[in-house]
Amino acid sequence: MLRHRLTPVLVSSTACVLAACSFAPKYVAPLVAVPQTYQQQGSWEAARPADSLSRGDWWTRFSDPTLATLESQVEPSNQDLAAAAARYDEARDFAAEATAGLFPQIGLGASATANRQSLQRPLRGAGQPTYYNAGQVGAAVSYEFDFWGRIRNEIASRKAIAQASGADLATMRLSLQTELASAYFQLRGLDANAKLLADTVSAYQKAYDLTETLYQGKIAASIDVSRAATQLDTVRAQVSDVASRRALLEHAIAVLVGKPASDFTVAPEVSPFVLPEIPTELPSTLLQRRPDIASAERAAAAANAEIGVARAAFYPTLTFDALGGFQSSGQNLFKLADSFWSLGPGLTLPLLDGGRLRAQEAGAYARFRETSAAYRSTVLTAFKEVEDNRALLHWLGRESTDTEAGVTAAQHTLNVALALYREGATSYLEVVTAQTALLQTQQSALDLQTRRLVADVGLVRALGGGWDVTELAGAAASTPPPPG
Secondary structure (H helix, E strand, O other): OHHHHHHHHHHHHHHHHHOOOOOOOOOOOOOOOOOOOOOOOOOOOOOOHHHOOOOOOHHHHHOOHHHHHHHOOHHHHOHHHHHHHHHHHHHHHHHHHHHHHHOOEEEEEEEEEEEEOOOOOOOOOOOOOOEEEEEEEEEEEEEEEOOOOHHHHHHHHHHHHHHHHHHHHHHHHHHHHHHHHHHHHHHHHHHHHHHHHHHHHHHHHHHHHHHHHHHHOOOOOHHHHHHHHHHHHHHHHHHHHHHHHHHHHHHHHHHHOOOOHHHOOOOOOOOOOOOOOOOOOOHHHHHHHOHHHHHHHHHHHHHHHHHHHHHHOOOOEEEEEEEEEEEEOOOOOOOHHHEEEEEEEEEEOOOOOOOHHHHHHHHHHHHHHHHHHHHHHHHHHHHHHHHHHHHHHHHHHHHHHHHHHHHHHHHHHHHHHHHHHHOOOOOHHHHHHHHHHHHHHHHHHHHHHHHHHHHHHHHHHHOOOOOOHHHHHHOOOOOOOOOO
16 A cells, blocks of 8 residues: 555656746736826826936925935935834844755864763673763755755745835835824925914914904904914914824934934924926836735745645655764774764655645645735725825815915905994904804815825825835845855
């Protein structure tokens, strides 16, 4: 029975050896439907080579020196990014460890012991001493012939994992950079809101002084004074609210650039609104520009190689081992007569394992199906994020245009209401209503500017920033290439 079982294995093994066999299926990246174009919303054009996103420094498109200074601090100082870089180095080292399996393993060993053997030791000779010394110096060499591609597939898997880790590092870097840019633009939005509120407090103070003067002159009622005071105090309260929200954003930025929040400040500044046009290129380029997509694809490639490792376990493992050295109980350890050696091949073949190898093979196939599904999900999510931010930019732009027109109309209404009130032609309630409408409309306009900038940053992130899949070429550069 053993001969009948071994015969087909040996025949297939011989054929496989002659063909330099690998049991991993031929890898093809998981298929996913890619749209021909993005939805046509807005005025975007396909990117030309000259206007593609900057390689890495994509934030320079916003023409903000303070933002550029902060972004330059993320790479060397952010601790989450440092942890991701360490994980990447670890993955590269694992790949190097796997590559070492292609080469002979050589080791040296030595020992020197003092021993006492039992007087009742079985088969002890009458002339054997009770106490004796033993010394040994030797070397061992072991080499596994990779007939079935187990080692090569393990190397391929580890290198793919290292590349996936490199893409994860790029994803983390881009995520932190865009998170910083979003927080920065929100902070600048609050700076603009704070200036608006400061100007409004000044205007409301003048309105309050006017009502107080009219009241002292018996022209206005006391209710006008209380209404003006209410408006003024309400805006002053908003000033404090904006300051508290700005402090939290400043603290968040401090963590992103690796600084203690207690020692970090961003000087208030009202920056001009600059919304750069972000080229979107073709949808198919998203597969090369998104590091998270590259990571998911490399994970699928690693799982495919692991199938080869699992399938190779069914076949014989052939090793060549050599052991030699000197062994003695005397003082001179290196006499030729005290030498020993052992030399020869070793062959192991699993026969009964209770289904363990079958389960490992099935698990490897399941892992490949899992990573393939995860890759497709990542691609679909990427297209969704691009479309989300394109839609946001389009509709927020339309909304911003209408809101700016509303600001102009609200300002005119307030001017007319104040003029009529000075002449006694209307009540102060009309002024209060106009003031409230103008402030709300102005704040809405500022909020829309901030949201458009954040959406622009979101589009950069959705498009992969300045990253490109060719950067994975050196992801496992620290590992030596396999022979042949």
